[in-house]
Amino acid sequence: MLSRLAAGGVRLGLDRVGSFLGWLGSPQGTFPMVHVAGTNGKGSVTALVAACLQAQGLRTGLYTSPHLQHVNERIRLNGQAISDAQLDDLLVEVADQARSWAAAQAMELPEDAPPLTYYEALTACAFLAFARAEVDVAVVEVGLGGRLDATRTGSPAVTTVTSVGLDHCEVLGPDLASVAYEKAGIFRRSVPAVIGPLPPDAARVARSHAGEVGAQAIVWDRDFAVQGGPEDFRYRWRDRTLSGLQTGLQGAHQVRNAGVALATLMALGEQRPDLACSESALRTGLDQVRHPGRCEWAASDVLLDGAHNVEASQALADYLATLPRHGGRTLLVGVSGDKDVRAVVAPLLSQIDRVCTTHCAHPRAKPAGQVAESLVDLSVPVLPAGPIEEALSLGRQFDGLLVVAGSLFLVGAVRDLLTL
Numbered sequence: 001m002l003s004r005l006a007a008g009g010v011r012l013g014l015d016r017v018g019s020f021l022g023w024l025g026s027p028q029g030t031f032p033m034v035h036v037a038g039t040n041g042k043g044s045v046t047a048l049v050a051a052c053l054q055a056q057g058l059r060t061g062l063y064t065s066p067h068l069q070h071v072n073e074r075i076r077l078n079g080q081a082i083s084d085a086q087l088d089d090l091l092v093e094v095a096d097q098a099r100s101w102a103a104a105q106a107m108e109l110p111e112d113a114p115p116l117t118y119y120e121a122l123t124a125c126a127f128l129a130f131a132r133a134e135v136d137v138a139v140v141e142v143g144l145g146g147r148l149d150a151t152r153t154g155s156p157a158v159t160t161v162t163s164v165g166l167d168h169c170e171v172l173g174p175d176l177a178s179v180a181y182e183k184a185g186i187f188r189r190s191v192p193a194v195i196g197p198l199p200p201d202a203a204r205v206a207r208s209h210a211g212e213v214g215a216q217a218i219v220w221d222r223d224f225a226v227q228g229g230p231e232d233f234r235y236r237w238r239d240r241t242l243s244g245l246q247t248g249l250q251g252a253h254q255v256r257n258a259g260v261a262l263a264t265l266m267a268l269g270e271q272r273p274d275l276a277c278s279e280s281a282l283r284t285g286l287d288q289v290r291h292p293g294r295c296e297w298a299a300s301d302v303l304l305d306g307a308h309n310v311e312a313s314q315a316l317a318d319y320l321a322t323l324p325r326h327g328g329r330t331l332l333v334g335v336s337g338d339k340d341v342r343a344v345v346a347p348l349l350s351q352i353d354r355v356c357t358t359h360c361a362h363p364r365a366k367p368a369g370q371v372a373e374s375l376v377d378l379s380v381p382v383l384p385a386g387p388i389e390e391a392l393s394l395g396r397q398f399d400g401l402l403v404v405a406g407s408l409f410l411v412g413a414v415r416d417l418l419t420l
Contacts, residue, residue, distance in 0.1 A: 001091055002071065005118040012148040017120045021153055023101040024124065027131035031061070032272060033154040034139045034264060037146035037183045038162030038196065040312045041257045044249060044291050045162050048261035050139045052285030054078055056277045061130035061138035063151070065119070068293050068412035075126045077133050090125040119143050123150040137268075137275050145172050147185020157275070158268045159186045159215070160194040162260050164202035165311040180205035189214040192267035196220050196260040218267055226259035235259055237266050242279065247286045250295035252322075253315035258286055293411040295319055298418050301401055306408035308339055313347040316405060320351040327400025328353040332391055334371065334410040336364040341374050344406050352403065355382045358391035360413035388413045 021028055034049055036042045043064055050062040060078055067073040072081040082090075094116070102115035116124070123143075130138045137157070142149045146161075164180045172182045180202035187193040187206075193215040195206045203219070210217040218224065225236045228245075233255050235242045247258045262282065269276030277285070295316065296304045303320075307313045320329070331352040335341045345355060355378065357371035368391065372384035385391035392414060395402045404414050 001095060002118060002121075005114050005116065005121050008114050008117050010119070010144070011117050012145065014148060014150070014153060017116070017123065017150045018153050019105070020098060020101050020116065020120070021124060021127065023104075024097060024128065027124075028127040028154040030131045031135050031155075032137050032157040032275065034137060034158055034160070034268060035142070035151065035154060035156040035186050036140065036160045036162065036264070037142040037149075037186050038160075039165035039167050039179065039183070040309070040315070041162035041196070041253070041260065042141050042160075044254060044257040044294060045160065045261045045264065046139045046141045047291040048247070048249075048258055048286065048289050049264055050076075050079070051289035052261070052265055052277050052282050053137055053139070053275070055284040055288070056281035058136040058275060059133065061126070061133065061135040062140075063123070063126040063130075063138065064141040065122075065143045066408055068408060069415055071122070074122060075129050077129070077135070082129055086129065087125065090128055091121065093128070094121050094124050120150050123153075127154070142183075142186065145182040145185065147182050149186075152186055156186070156188055156191050157272050158192045158194065158264055159188060160196070160260060160264045161186070161198070161206055162196045162257065163311065164198045164206075165309060167309045176202045177205050181209065184209040187213050187215040190216075192216045192218055192271055194218045194260060194263045194267055197256055216267075218263055220260070220263075224259060224263040224266070226255050226262075228255065230255055233258070235262050237263065242282070245283065245286060248289050249291055250297075251315060251319040253318065254295070261286075292415065292420070293408055296411075298404075298415065298420055301396065302414075302418070303401060303403045304411045304414060305403070305405045306411045307405045308335065308344060308407055310343040310347060313344050313405065316403075317347045317351050320348070320403070323401075325400075328398055329401045329403060330395050330398045331355045332358055332385070332395040332402055332404045333406040334358045334360060334368065334388065335366055335406045336362075336409070337366045338364070339366075339406070341366070341371050341406065345375060345378065348403075348405070349379060352380060353400075354380050354398065356385040356391055356395050357382065358385050358388045358410070360388045360407070360410045362407075362409040362413075365407070365409065389417065392417055
C-alpha cells in the first residue's frame with residue numbers, strides 16, 4: 001500500500017489533506033502540538049523535546065520523517081514506535097476513508113492513482129493515533145518546508161524553526177531568504193515562534209514573518225543562548241540560567257539543538273502551564289534522549305551520521321575534529337540522486353584519508369559509480385565500493401575509523417547490516 005502511495009510522488013499543499021482530515025473528524029485538532037521546522041536539527045530538537053515531556057510524565061506523541069529502518073519509527077507514543085498491527089489498521093482505515101472522501105468530492109483521478117500521497121496518508125495515521133491515544137501533547141516534525149507541509153494542519157501551542165540552509169531548493173527557493181519564508185510559514189497568530197541560530201538574511205525573514213502573522217518571536221542570542229559542550233553546558237532563558245547541563249547527543253551542534261529545544265519547552269510552558277517541564281524533567285530528558293543515525297557510534301570503529309547537505313557535513317567535520325586520530329579515517333558515502341555529493345564531502349576532507357562510494361537499495365539512491373565520478377578530483381583517493389552490503393565490509397578492512405554519511409537511508413541500511 002505504501003509503495004503505491006509513494007509512486008504518486010510529492011504534492012505540497014493544505015487544501016487536499018485538510019479536507020480529508022475534516023472528513024475523518026479533524027483528529028489533528030484534539031491535542032496541542034509542538035511544531036518544528038528547519039533545514040538541519042529538527043529531528044534532534046523534536047527528539048529532545050519529546051524526551052523532556054516524557055520525563056515530565058506527559059503522554060507524548062512524536063511524528064518524524066524520514067525513518068531509518070522501519071516506517072513505524074515515524075509514529076511514536078511515549079518513545080515507542082507503534083506496532084505493525086497498529087500501523088496496518090490505520091493505513092487500511094485511511095485508505096478506505098480516502099476512497100470514500102474522494103468519491104464524495106467527485107475527484108477526478110488517473111486510473112489507480114491514490115487520492116493521497118505517501119506522506120499525507122502517514123500524517124493522517126499519526127494524527128489518528130495521537131487522538132485515539134489521548135496524548136497530552138504531540139511533537140511534530142515538518143517533512144518539507146513548512147508553509148505547505150501536511151503537518152501544518154495541526155493546532156500548535158508553539159512553533160520552532162531550528163535552522164535554515166540551502167536544501168530542496170527546487171521546491172523551497174534558490175536562496176536563504178526564500179527557504180526561511182517557507183520554514184517560517186508554520187508560525188501562527190498568538191503562538192510563540194522560536195527562532196534558532198539562523199544566518200542573518202534568514203533570521204530577518206523569520207522575525208519579519210513572525211511580526212506579520214502576530215506570533216511572539218523568541219530569538220536565539222536575544223531571548224535564549226547556550227554555552228559549553230555536550231557534557232557540561234549552560235543555558236540562558238531571558239533572566240533565568242540553568243548550569244551543569246548535559247545531553248546524550250554527540251557533537252557541539254547538539255548543544256545548539258538542545259538550546260533550541262529548551263527554548264521551545266520554556267515557551268510551551270508559558271503558553272500552556274499544564275505542559276510545563278520541571279528542571280528535573282529537563283535535565284533527565286536532555287541526558288536520556290537518543291537519536292539514532294546522528295553521530296551514532298555503531299561500533300568502536302564505525303560512526304554513523306545522516307549528514308546530507310553542507311551544513312550537516314560541517315557539523316560532522318567539527319565533531320570528528322574533536323576525536324583523537326588513531327589510524328586512518330575512511331568516509332563511506334552514498335547520496336540520493338538529487339543531492340550534491342561534493343557539497344556533502346567537501347567539509348569532511350580535512351578529517352578523512354580516503355572516500356569509498358556506495359549506494360543502498362532505496363530507489364532514490366545514486367549508484368556508487370556515479371557518486372565516484374563526481375568526486376574524482378578530490379585531494380584524497382576515491383574508490384567506488386559498490387552496494388552497501390559489499391562496501392561496508394570493504395570499508396572496515398582499512399585501518400582506523402569508518403565514517404558513514406550522506407543519507408539517512410544509507411545509515412538505516414548500515415544499521416540493518418549491523419543488526420542495531
